[in-house]
Amino acid sequence: MTGVYVHVPFCKRKCPYCDFFSAAADESRIDEYTRALCGRIGLYAGRYPCAADTLYFGGGTPSLIGAERLCRIYSAVSEGFGLSQGAEVTLEVNPEKKDIDFEALRKCGFNRVSIGLQSSDDNELGLLGRLHNRDDALRCIRAARSAGFDNISLDLMIATPSQTRESLKRSIAFCAENGARHISAYLLKIEEGTPYYRMKDSLGLCGDDEQAEAYIFAAEELESYGYGQYEISNFSIEGYESRHNLIYWRDEEYFGFGPSAHSFIGGRRRYYERSFEGFYNDELIDDGEGGGEEEFIMLGLRLAEGITYERFRRRFGRELPEKYVRRAQALEAAGYTVSDTDGIRLTRRGFLVSNAVLAEILK
Numbered sequence: 001m002t003g004v005y006v007h008v009p010f011c012k013r014k015c016p017y018c019d020f021f022s023a024a025a026d027e028s029r030i031d032e033y034t035r036a037l038c039g040r041i042g043l044y045a046g047r048y049p050c051a052a053d054t055l056y057f058g059g060g061t062p063s064l065i066g067a068e069r070l071c072r073i074y075s076a077v078s079e080g081f082g083l084s085q086g087a088e089v090t091l092e093v094n095p096e097k098k099d100i101d102f103e104a105l106r107k108c109g110f111n112r113v114s115i116g117l118q119s120s121d122d123n124e125l126g127l128l129g130r131l132h133n134r135d136d137a138l139r140c141i142r143a144a145r146s147a148g149f150d151n152i153s154l155d156l157m158i159a160t161p162s163q164t165r166e167s168l169k170r171s172i173a174f175c176a177e178n179g180a181r182h183i184s185a186y187l188l189k190i191e192e193g194t195p196y197y198r199m200k201d202s203l204g205l206c207g208d209d210e211q212a213e214a215y216i217f218a219a220e221e222l223e224s225y226g227y228g229q230y231e232i233s234n235f236s237i238e239g240y241e242s243r244h245n246l247i248y249w250r251d252e253e254y255f256g257f258g259p260s261a262h263s264f265i266g267g268r269r270r271y272y273e274r275s276f277e278g279f280y281n282d283e284l285i286d287d288g289e290g291g292g293e294e295e296f297i298m299l300g301l302r303l304a305e306g307i308t309y310e311r312f313r314r315r316f317g318r319e320l321p322e323k324y325v326r327r328a329q330a331l332e333a334a335g336y337t338v339s340d341t342d343g344i345r346l347t348r349r350g351f352l353v354s355n356a357v358l359a360e361i362l363k
């Protein structure tokens, strides 16, 4: 499987907790960026001919640049690389006031939308600095569905200011009642350099234990609606897992276009810096070799399926080294891992402290 990621680094306004690379949406800047993006996609498609199995527009707020430009970029990918039969094509969308031309996007070839809901509670949305409210989100979901989008993913945030167990439960019910097939549920992370980081002592955030409880509660609640957990922060109705993100976690190859986008092609990892200039000048930074056994295990253990003996054998042509199995087994009594005849994997409690568990298994 090969994926293509297109970064669209424009937002109407910066959310106070966000540290993604994005800039103010200015029409001429967006046009210049769209032209550069299409040119760069054509250039790399010529150098590395292959059909993409997934195409993902992330941001930023890709929906902000309008259907016409999005379809132009889509065409650059489909004419350059080619898209395999039944390719998954995702657009990240923010449910703001402006109407999104879902009909045009569907006609062009997009078949999945990922909507930045975050919460269905207007007070929580306000505290997160989001520009939409519950009704905007509802309108956005309905418009996508009536244009024929069946594969809809919603983002939720856990442990945000003023969130309660009841409000989280209501947000999850909102997703289920409105037909979401996939839910990405992330714990709020306070990133250095963001306004939230400076305000962190006055936000009324919960501590580590409460965060852990909220995460477990959300996962159980999502499961009660039929959303199976297949990755640390991702849940879906069976068959609706994000094929694009599975490429990352299964350590397969992908192209990334745009400032801060990463690629893994021909066994090497590369990325663009967080600046328009770096991308315009094609300053790809080499990040070394990728795809080794440690990387494969580290990424694979993010998945609920974990590392199976069979998948490791298929990838490397040898058995999963005993040392990893032994270290995973040593964490089993504490409830962080499971090992059986299929392979090794993390439990939900293990997911909560995945960095420490992975460090222990890979030490």
Ligand code: SF4
Residues within 6 Å of the ligand: 010, 011, 013, 014, 015, 018, 019, 020, 022, 059, 060, 061, 094, 116
């Ligand atoms: S809309 Fe998304 S990418 Fe843009 S600032 Fe907010 S969280 Fe960040």
